[in-house]
Amino acid sequence: MMQTAGKPLSALLSQILVAYTVEHDCEFERRTLQTQGGGARLSLVLWLNMLRFLTHGPISVRDLASRALSDKAAVAAALGCLERWGVVALQTERRAGFGSGRGIRPDWPVRHTAGGKEAVGIWPDLIAELDFRWSERFGADMTKLRRSLEALERRIDLELPHGLPPALLKLPEFGPRKSAAEDGLPLPALLSRVLLAFALDFERESQTPISLCANALRVLGDTPIPEAEIVKRTGCSQETVGIGWQLNPYVIVESDAARGRGKSVRLSEAGVEAQREYCRRTGDIESTWEKRFGSATKELRDSLTALLNGSGLSGGLKPPPGTTRAGAVTPALGRVDIGPAARRRMRDLVMQTEAFVRDPAGTLPHYPLWDMNRGFGP
Helix, strand or coil, X not given: CCCCCCCCHHHHHHHHHHHHHHHHHHHHHHXXXXXXXXXXXXXXXXXXXXXXXXXXXXXXXXXXXXXXXXXXXXXXXHHHHHHHCCCEEECCCCCCCCCXXXXXXXXXXXXXXXXXXXXXXXXXXXXXXXXXHHHHXXXXXXXXXXXXXXXXXXXXXXXXXXXXXXXXXXXXXXXECCCCCCCCCCHHHHXXXXXXXXXXXXXXXXXXXXXXXXXXXXXXCCCCEECHXXXXXXXXXXXXXXXXXXXXXXXXXXXXXXXXXXXXXXXXXXXXXXXXXHHHHHHHHHHHHHHHHCHHHHHHHHHHHHHHHCCHHHHHHCCCCCCHHHCCCCCXXXXXXXXXXXXXXXXXXXXXXXXXXXXXXXXXXXCCCCEHHHCCEC
8 A cells, every 4th residue: 555654745635535425425426316306417516616505495606606715617517517417407598508607607696406405405414424533543643733724724814615626737826814714613614724724835836736746647657557547546536637738848759659559658858857847846834833833743643644555444445235336327417318428437447446445545636626526526
């Protein structure tokens, strides 16, 4: 099993957050399928960042963006997905671009659909239940983890969302903290906020987003590897780490001469420098945090390491029967039929989950990448 000693603090936080999210999403899917509600494949980040603000009735797109601490374009894009999946409705006439972010206006009210309301009613109790389950499973290590996260979160001087934003590139900016520290925040909110604070510190000094550095660029080197290996080595989905325009400056893509088919990938000079900067910059931030936050930073690293090196994560990552990660073939979000894309995604999720269960510390992503095609899950 891969050791955790040399990993950046951000990677340890990310791996625990992804493990929690996978366990949560599988249980959410199981319970939603039992209720016959919509949105069985929705992921935790949608509740933390958006859907929890709709529980008391419709609000405008503008107000939703303000409460979510997000810009209107990002909120509109997510609402387009949720509308297409039948989870929310925009109280206006059917429009061109239905099911996308196009044409959504700031003053339009947003509400849950009947199916969406039934599904999202599961979240509050489930998160509290899962937090308790982790406390029972990890005991003193969980107590130390929560204590250190709370100590850091209370001293972060930025107003941050409860969930890590689904950003493939540079993270958005956040203003100074206005709200008072909250007691009893759910574990995923604590993990997300502390990780986001670390990521923002990184991106203030780096031209390359941490999401690229921590995943695709981390696993590449001078020696070419098959493109498909990136997914296996990062623990991310093909859609989030596949070779695309965002990686173009950092990689060299060639024909795979060894196999005679497909493509091979290696780092360019810019990629090598970004990889070096990632290692250097994450180390510098942790040293700064140790001076700023004192013993809480070391306690955080120690507790995260204990969870990753123990056996408790693997058990929680085993999916319940009947869920997609267990091999059940279910329609894609917003669909009633089962198409080729849904079958391929199921196979990808099964392989990813089997790797996570086998070796969490060695296979979980070093920074979460939320995939729209997976309900904004990992």
